[in-house]
Amino acid sequence: MDFQGINDRLLVLHAPGLLGADEPRPPDPADKKDKGRSGDPYVLVDPQQLVPFLEVCRDDERLRFELLVDLTATDPAVDDEQLWINVALLSVTHRHRLSIKCQLPKADPVLPSTTPVYRASQWHERECAEMFGITFAGHPDPRHMLLPDDWVGHPLRKDYEFPKEYHGISCE
Amino acid sequence: MDERSTATEQLEARVREAQVAGGGEQEFMLDVRTQDMEVNFGPQHPATHGVMRVLMRTDGELCTGAQPHLGYLHRCAEKIGENVEWLQYLPYTDRYDYLAAMNNNLGYSMAVEAVLGIEIPRRAEMLRVICAELNRIGSHLIAFGTYGLDIGAFTPFFYAFREREWMQALFEKICGARLTYSYIRIGGVFNDAPPGWLEEVALFCDTFEQKWPEYYDLLIENQIFIKRTANVGIIPHDMALDFGLTGPMLRASGIDFDLRRDLPYSLYGEIWKDGAFRIPVGKGEKGHLGDCWDRTWVRMVEMMESIKIVRWCLAHIEEGPVLGDLPKTLRVPPGEAYVGIENPRGELGHYVVSGGDKVALRVRVRGPSFTNLAVLEDLLPGSLVGDAIAIIGSTDIVVGETDR
Amino acid sequence: MESGTNAFLEVLRMAFGDLAPGWVLVLGSTLLAVGGALTLIAVNALFATWLERKVSGHIQCRFGPMYVGGWHGWAQSLADGIKLITKEDLVPRGGDRTLFMFAPALLLAAIFGAMVAFPITPQIYFANVDLGVYFILGLSALTTIGVVMAGWASNSKWSLYGAMREAAQVVAYEVPLGISLLVPVMVAGTFNLLDASAEQSGWYGMHWFIFRNPFMIPALVLFFVASLAETKRAPFDLPEAESELVAGFMTEYSGIRWSFFFMEEYAAMLLMSAVAAVFFLGGFESPLTHFANALWGDKLFVTADGVTSLSLAGLPYHLAAGLTLILKALFGVFMMMWLRWTLPRIRIDQVMTMGYKYLTPLSLLCVLGAGIWEAIRS
Numbered sequence: 001m002d003f004q005g006i007n008d009r010l011l012v013l014h015a016p017g018l019l020g021a022d023e024p025r026p027p028d029p030a031d032k033k034d035k036g037r038s039g040d041p042y043v044l045v046d047p048q049q050l051v052p053f054l055e056v057c058r059d060d061e062r063l064r065f066e067l068l069v070d071l072t073a074t075d076p077a078v079d080d081e082q083l084w085i086n087v088a089l090l091s092v093t094h095r096h097r098l099s100i101k102c103q104l105p106k107a108d109p110v111l112p113s114t115t116p117v118y119r120a121s122q123w124h125e126r127e128c129a130e131m132f133g134i135t136f137a138g139h140p141d142p143r144h145m146l147l148p149d150d151w152v153g154h155p156l157r158k159d160y161e162f163p164k165e166y167h168g169i170s171c172e
Numbered sequence: 173m174d175e176r177s178t179a180t181e182q183l184e185a186r187v188r189e190a191q192v193a194g195g196g197e198q199e200f201m202l203d204v205r206t207q208d209m210e211v212n213f214g215p216q217h218p219a220t221h222g223v224m225r226v227l228m229r230t231d232g233e234l235c236t237g238a239q240p241h242l243g244y245l246h247r248c249a250e251k252i253g254e255n256v257e258w259l260q261y262l263p264y265t266d267r268y269d270y271l272a273a274m275n276n277n278l279g280y281s282m283a284v285e286a287v288l289g290i291e292i293p294r295r296a297e298m299l300r301v302i303c304a305e306l307n308r309i310g311s312h313l314i315a316f317g318t319y320g321l322d323i324g325a326f327t328p329f330f331y332a333f334r335e336r337e338w339m340q341a342l343f344e345k346i347c348g349a350r351l352t353y354s355y356i357r358i359g360g361v362f363n364d365a366p367p368g369w370l371e372e373v374a375l376f377c378d379t380f381e382q383k384w385p386e387y388y389d390l391l392i393e394n395q396i397f398i399k400r401t402a403n404v405g406i407i408p409h410d411m412a413l414d415f416g417l418t419g420p421m422l423r424a425s426g427i428d429f430d431l432r433r434d435l436p437y438s439l440y441g442e443i444w445k446d447g448a449f450r451i452p453v454g455k456g457e458k459g460h461l462g463d464c465w466d467r468t469w470v471r472m473v474e475m476m477e478s479i480k481i482v483r484w485c486l487a488h489i490e491e492g493p494v495l496g497d498l499p500k501t502l503r504v505p506p507g508e509a510y511v512g513i514e515n516p517r518g519e520l521g522h523y524v525v526s527g528g529d530k531v532a533l534r535v536r537v538r539g540p541s542f543t544n545l546a547v548l549e550d551l552l553p554g555s556l557v558g559d560a561i562a563i564i565g566s567t568d569i570v571v572g573e574t575d576r
Numbered sequence: 577m578e579s580g581t582n583a584f585l586e587v588l589r590m591a592f593g594d595l596a597p598g599w600v601l602v603l604g605s606t607l608l609a610v611g612g613a614l615t616l617i618a619v620n621a622l623f624a625t626w627l628e629r630k631v632s633g634h635i636q637c638r639f640g641p642m643y644v645g646g647w648h649g650w651a652q653s654l655a656d657g658i659k660l661i662t663k664e665d666l667v668p669r670g671g672d673r674t675l676f677m678f679a680p681a682l683l684l685a686a687i688f689g690a691m692v693a694f695p696i697t698p699q700i701y702f703a704n705v706d707l708g709v710y711f712i713l714g715l716s717a718l719t720t721i722g723v724v725m726a727g728w729a730s731n732s733k734w735s736l737y738g739a740m741r742e743a744a745q746v747v748a749y750e751v752p753l754g755i756s757l758l759v760p761v762m763v764a765g766t767f768n769l770l771d772a773s774a775e776q777s778g779w780y781g782m783h784w785f786i787f788r789n790p791f792m793i794p795a796l797v798l799f800f801v802a803s804l805a806e807t808k809r810a811p812f813d814l815p816e817a818e819s820e821l822v823a824g825f826m827t828e829y830s831g832i833r834w835s836f837f838f839m840e841e842y843a844a845m846l847l848m849s850a851v852a853a854v855f856f857l858g859g860f861e862s863p864l865t866h867f868a869n870a871l872w873g874d875k876l877f878v879t880a881d882g883v884t885s886l887s888l889a890g891l892p893y894h895l896a897a898g899l900t901l902i903l904k905a906l907f908g909v910f911m912m913m914w915l916r917w918t919l920p921r922i923r924i925d926q927v928m929t930m931g932y933k934y935l936t937p938l939s940l941l942c943v944l945g946a947g948i949w950e951a952i953r954s
Contacts, residue, residue, distance in 0.1 A: 035506050066413040067413055067416050074525055090512075092434075119416075120546065123545075124543075147243060233925075320920065325919065330636035396919055558814075
């Protein structure tokens, strides 16, 4: 199914947390500042209801997204109040993809962990948590993934300050 | 040292007690519980295919728990993506899966092209596919050679590298580098093929086709190899999907899915329609479906299928431009795209967010080795140490991609 | 048979004669014999490392050593030996220092002892041991203690793995090794290497044991496989499994101590091949020896003043016989090397299964069959 079909199906199923969809559009000729948006369409989902939403995606006959391909986050700008969670799903049976975006407040980024739905998200969430400071409630193994266990700070945030030294090694 | 002597002294004291009590020695011997040993498998180890550490708990030779520790090769690729320009980021992409660098270039270029919305010249697409498939052969050759080395067969490694040398020489002729190419760029490819290059690729295909059955018989059909890898590290159908495995690991478990055929990109849709290649799916020939032997088998057969794809491209390639017209300082319009391609190890995904600037807002690299590696936590417990080596080898990870 | 050490004794007597009392000459001849055995081990290690590198090279489509010394890098192992001697003597911190230093010495001592029973020619040997092959097998089994010592004293869990595997493997394969050897011992009627070799003369030097009994060929195959496991060669090289355990029990060893392990490995390979050569493939007997015996056989001994001693005129015979045995033993060594570079490694539980469940019953069957065959024939 193409994106329209998937979106319609999600609406029909009353998928929990579905807030809307965003599709690429050309620049608005009326607004000089608007450059439009290109690339992929995605659905916007409420982060607190991401888990039941993913369950619907995984279990529904027509959607059947068996694979969680990617779960990551984005910090769009220093002054932006929000962090995005980006999830990419893939269906092996129906051969279609879906991109999901959730928006979290930067001040307190907490959402339930999706590990009960897909085992694959366990490692992706660990990496997200350490890089962005997002807390995945109920994660079975919240250790650091790529960074050393005692690393301070969340590197992929736009306001991240690189430390001056680490264990006596200068980082200048 | 102190811990050990205390434990020994304690043990000795208990034995003395049992002896003094008389007849108690029998019960004592039944009660002796040996401690599980915690062994550090890596980060420096010949069999971990890079700097990776697996903390294994073993009871003698039986592994009772495994915890992979990553991050030894973390080079902040994603952070760098937010600090350098679009075109400048290309050499960084080479370096995550350094054994299949062409595919990395391809993934990144395609993701940016999806946001840019530009068309690639046909000759460039042809050269892209030829290089990506040749690199797939090279990467699978290393998987075959080093897996033999892990299992204890020293010789297939040399044969694999002899073929790989030729492949690297071909790439050196076309782009000047042997390992990290930066050849496939946004908008096409960097350089046109020098005269005679395409003929040499055809010669490589012919020679490799003759050598392949020898390698297959030497290692894959070897009884000892089969005994070591069949029925070892079985990944059942549901587990493969739950863990998000892609690539040969998914196909070896019997799931018929390949991005080149099912979500085609570049020229693969056309090539598939022409019936030029097929997708090998594990059949559980030598043991249970989804074991290490199946994964190695899928990789071996994929090499021959890549040869067929390269031959199709050589037959259909035409003259033309190889690089689209792009400004030196590229400004990508605002937008975001996720493009996943079939890397030799699985689905390599690039999620690219642009704010309209000359520097990306976010470059997310979804490395297949990272996702594939998670399966170790559930596969290793219950296997012997020798099997652990076989399983880790069969996941065919490159730590550059696991850690980025 | 004259005692072999008398050959050394005669040399000394010829050189010094009445200058020294008898006991000095005897002591000197014993030391010469000891030196000879050690030299044999060392020279074998030098040659075998060169051969291994050439064999592995050619199997892997490359040349191996080519430069050092000129012709095909023959002096490569000499150069390596000099390098090893000059290396730093490391003992891992926390490891048991005494055991660490003692282990390679024990290994070498055990194999040196076994080497003493190895004859050079039918008349020149270090000692004519009546127990012969039994003595060799027993002493070469002592090397296991050295390996376990080395693995434990290295204070490394990976070395410990290698040591444990070695202990299990050697114990498992001692049984088929010894039992499969019973087949030719039954036919020969003796453990003594020299007597067994002499039994195979006739048919122009081709009356080998392997042609005398249909159960000899399976016995030889079983013996060869068991000897691969005893000497820790691939496909049974788990104790030193390079890609799993870095170097297994040898990981923490460097320099001359490490070379002791390899001297022991190549000496054990040579010994096992030589035992197979003597008991299955004719030992000193071959058409070459047969003709040499015809020409120089009566010139071997010379009697002067009532004392029979070896004569220099019989040298061509000694060369022919010695060359025969060495070539047969080296063929076995070459087969072991060939297999190492071709076959992958077997897992430890599969090794144990093979040893206990397949090789042992098969070797017992061979002994039974060979015995029945001999009984029917006689």
